[in-house]
Amino acid sequence: MTNQFLEQLETPALLLDEARMDRNIERMRRQARRLGVSFRPHVKTNKSIEVTRRIMESPQGPITVSTLREADYFAAHGVTDILYAVCIAPNKLDHVMRLQDQGVRLTLILDSIEAARMLAGRAKAAQRHFDVLIEIDSDGHRSGVNPDSGDLLQIAQFLEGAGIPVQGILTHAGSSYDCTSTDAICAMAEQERAAAVHAAQRLRAAGIACPVVSVGSTPTALFAEQLEGVTEVRAGVFVFFDLVMAGLNVCRVDDIALSVLATVIGHQREKGWTILDAGWMALSRDRGTARQPVDQGYGLVCDLDGRPLDDLILVGANQEHGIMAHRSGKIEGALHLPVGAQVRIVPNHACPTAAQYEHYKVLGAGHEITATWQRFSGW
């Protein structure tokens, strides 16, 4: 097969700038090394073995997943050390056991005595061993038991009593996505670390070994000053980055490795609009920058070299139509690329945008497509 170039692709298409991705990976690798912790990448963003092989410490892992389908896929590609970082539901335990039967060490998490009882019941009935971390709440944004609560000790002691040794503590400071300064992200990283270490120390004081202390999000992992007492860090979106991360100053716009290739299909010149063949199906409905100082609409428009183009954004989107216009709303002098011209749109949020596609078109030097990497979605 002869090489393909950007200009030959049918649109919309998901582009992955390999050089930018490799630079982002190297940055996280350096940070994990400096912090002296193991790195357990979250694969929920990329869902691709080609990408994940570049970020894993070994071909067997470790990795973090957000669905059991991710676990299935990576297990089929030889990964055996997998953390499923969503509290376990009873209807997933048959699936968990199938993964165990394939040789996967699948670590589960939970944050309630109810779930602990359910798991202990199934462990006994099925004569199974389960590896479990207790999720604690370090920032109030979602799940997890209060690290200062009696519940934490009760859950741990119940599990140990039921013959399920507590492997450790897990937390995720998702609030870091709402920080408004780098200082705030540093402080959030310390809050995340301190809460997890504190919970682990409480368990140890109660005689529970608690070998694992797992923390992380892309902002806190990259901005943590020290991770004393932590054993592993998790992050996923750093591989690609996105406009939300750029809005947080966690990366620059020209670090963002993911973009959607789109084509001009028409104009409404009297409104300053150019119509593209990429709408919210191609970019996702994510409007994560709407709550940031700079609202990027449905995405920032770049030229084929990946450089922002004349301050154009997608001001609106329908299912398969994007409305491109100047951020300022200017109509006089608005840039109107001809029908057939291509642009690259940098997305608000890498995870939902990538989820709309079945493959990455890997972009090398110039405009050359050097590979097509499969990815998957769903459950």
Added chain:
Amino acid sequence: MTNQFLEQLETPALLLDEARMDRNIERMRRQARRLGVSFRPHVKTNKSIEVTRRIMESPQGPITVSTLREADYFAAHGVTDILYAVCIAPNKLDHVMRLQDQGVRLTLILDSIEAARMLAGRAKAAQRHFDVLIEIDSDGHRSGVNPDSGDLLQIAQFLEGAGIPVQGILTHAGSSYDCTSTDAICAMAEQERAAAVHAAQRLRAAGIACPVVSVGSTPTALFAEQLEGVTEVRAGVFVFFDLVMAGLNVCRVDDIALSVLATVIGHQREKGWTILDAGWMALSRDRGTARQPVDQGYGLVCDLDGRPLDDLILVGANQEHGIMAHRSGKIEGALHLPVGAQVRIVPNHACPTAAQYEHYKVLGAGHEITATWQRFSGW
């Protein structure tokens, strides 16, 4: 295989209530019959041959598609009369010709002289015939040439001169999604009809036959009082309906055929939150009800029989986590279903929610899953 029941499904899962769907289809069928127009269903919402077979007038179509991948899929299932209702881009013409070679009559649309010139050039170079409708703008929401403009005649005359007969006029009053009353939807339907018929009459006055006058959106199709001069109507979301349509009073909540089955995985009782294993990946990031009088968050929570449950909605969502709470924000007396309990979440917008799944679990009487229907996404 023995029958499966709701309670046995791994979550999240996309449920399709067959009885509700059939009722919705019958309603649209009656309306098209009453209006005396042909019905060309839009398959962008369902992307499933099992669903589309129930709404097509014949096994060969006609249908409307939003992507050429939809055209490929339905062509492979024997559909030959397909309208691609997004203005054509040059990088898609090779694909269009492959579909023609398979025996598909694929109608294209365009709204500019630029696109007409491009198409004429390719028709001549490839010695091809293309079927073309001119898209007109009936409501200012997106694409289409002004029906009163000189551009309309110029495009039509150019195409005819280039040996590409203009098959007709197409418009889509997408603004109907923003109407605030049934009267406003009726008025929008008449505006859509009148603009399309007016454009067709202008072409006919210029000696261009213009046999097709195609209009539609789910709200305008269902609320049009008369469609004189129109030859076909298009609509897609009516098959399933969703909370946005219910918010417009186009349907009732208990007409909505699509829901996401989710499981309770934890609680934050002091906040009145219940955590589910369905987040924005399972429901999509669509927040279409946010601009309606009743904001349904990321979806309305129902019991397993599909009845709204104690005024619970998804007040927040992360990638694989949903935060269920009372709409009122009440904490005292908030309903806390146990870990492992299941709920059904009715989505804001059927199209992006369904797009997150590879199959529909078809729900029969009781809680029985009577079939699994494949669907697809992407381009």
